Amino acid sequence: MKKSNYDAIIILLSIFFNAHLSHAQSPNPEALSYENPSAVGMDSLFIHSKVDSIMNFAIKEEAFPGAQVLAAKNSKIIFHKAYGFHTYDSVQAVSLTDIYDLASVTKIMGPLPALMKLHDEGKLDLDAPFSTLWPKWNNRKDKKELTIREVFAHQAGLVPYIIFLQEVMKKNGSVKNRFVRHEPSRRFSTKAYDNIYIKDRFKNKIYRKINRSKVSDIKKYKYSGLTFLLYPEIISRLTGTDYETYVTQNFYAPIGATTMGFNPKTKNYQNKIVPTEIDTLFRHELTKDWVHDENAALMGGVSGNAGLFASATDLAKMMQMYMNYGSYGGKRYLSEATVKEFTKVQYPENENRRGLIFDKPDLNNHELTLADSYPAPSASPDSFGHSGFTGTFVWADPQTQLVYIFLSNRVYPSREHANIYKFNIRSAVQQVFYDSLID
Structure with missing residues (x-):
């Protein structure tokens, strides 16, 4: 042109x-x-x-x-x-x-502005243990002393990633019926994709595996996306408002980010x-209109990592x-x-x-x-x-x-x-x- x-x-x-x-x-x-x-x-x-x-x-x-x-x-x-x-x-x-x-990019557009606002309000001390945000880590010897600053800066030695899709898939490539259904029900209301519904309590399994994940003894830069799966729950607890509602009302809507x-x-x-x-x-077709990242999909599409x-x-x-x-x-x-x-x-x-x-x-x-x-x-x-x-x-x-x-x-x-x-x-x-x- x-x-x-x-x-x-x-x-x-x-x-x-x-x-x-x-x-x-x-x-x-x-x-x-x-x-x-x-x-x-x-x-x-x-x-x-x-x-x-x-x-x-x-x-x-x-x-x-x-x-x-x-x-x-x-x-x-x-x-x-x-x-x-x-x-x-x-x-x-x-x-x-x-x-x-x-x-x-979700990481700095979703949980990050909410966490910064919480820091502004005195509800998040960067040098306090991360367990003040996620109490389950108080019971984990290798995690209870990790600071929020270390975790936020990828300095804590956390495992980079856990592929939770492996938890819902059989070795032959089919899904485990106890975790995945193709019709919604009272216990399967978490929608991962068109006609794919995840057991609502599967989120607790994700949390448990993160809590039990290993931590490196060496403190150096090691990128980890694990805690971003926790931030929606943390933000909801600290604000008393659903995570997606909170970031929409406090940032996206007033700034004019309508999409x-x-x-x-x-x-x-x-x-x-x-x-x-x-x-x-997993989806067996072109992924469109729903999140690509499988971990975020298993969270119902609303996550902090993607x-x-x-x-x-x-x-x-x-x-x-x-x-x-x-x-x-x-x-x-x-x-x-x-x-x-x-x-x-x-x-x-x-x-x-x-x-x-x-x-x-x-x-x-x-x-x-x-x-x-x-x-x-x-x-x-x-x-x-x-x-x-x-x-x-x-x-x-x-x-x-x-x-x-x-x-x-x-x-x-x-x-x-x-x-x-x-x-x-x-x-x-x-x-x-x-x-x-x-x-």
Whole structure:
């Protein structure tokens, strides 16, 4: 697309979407709106030619069938473009309003804002034992002394992951009738997928296995998603409100993130939902409208590790709020001190790059080549975000005031498709926006 044509589209988007993007009654400099790259000191022609080139290459190499890229600078969306199709049959083109399965991006969009708010309210002491949040760990010798800070920073030595699907599957590939039914009933009301219902008490089995999981004696960076299966229950207990209701009422609804939520099949969204993997093991069809992650599915689609769906613009609102250190559109959601603490590297002396739940750049990222960096080499040490297994990525950089959203379904048709990693596509696109900054 020629630059002049794109600029014309940006003007139209500004007219139609600016009012929609801001939930405030009057224009607010914190709320996102559309603008041309040149208005915020970025080279528009460079951005379009470079991003188009990378994305077209990625689709040709089957890194994903389609994707979309959004970038905002100084609270202005200066680039938002869709590429390719939902699947390789090229039937449904990707749209700017499409909703994606966020996978692990859920971690910073679901439980994280709630946990930060609880910290603001004095209900969560980062240096207290995690057992103050999850009392069952008081009875576990290897867990009772683990602090919340250690757990949040992936410094606690917890097991990375437990595949709970193995608990409901027989060796011959069929499901265990005592855990899975194809019709709902009083004891089987937890819906994992169309015509798949999980025993309601299976959640307790998940909790028990997490409680009994091993802990490493060595304290070093070791990514673990286990406690994210506990956070919905913890948040519900501490707030007296259902987890999904709590994050929706306190964050998604007031910030205007109208497509952000769990189990989108039940939400009657007008937006198209991009499918993920052709599941030959559990669902036996193309996974669409329901969460891809099996652990989140066994939790009924509402979890802290995965399960959240959203559009690019709604993700941008949340990331802009974080980049503003807790405020958006004239409303404060979190204290500045809390957001700064959570987005800070916690254990650099231990070669751990992580913040509190937030991911951070590699500690020597600026010294690395694009092929080896995470994320883009020019991302500042103050920047933060998270990636998702399905091919999603969100990042914010307070130093340059850049928000970057990348959404794809790289797991289609199979999770074995790994060219998005081989070619470091998400970081390569992100680097373009840094390189486009005009001194």
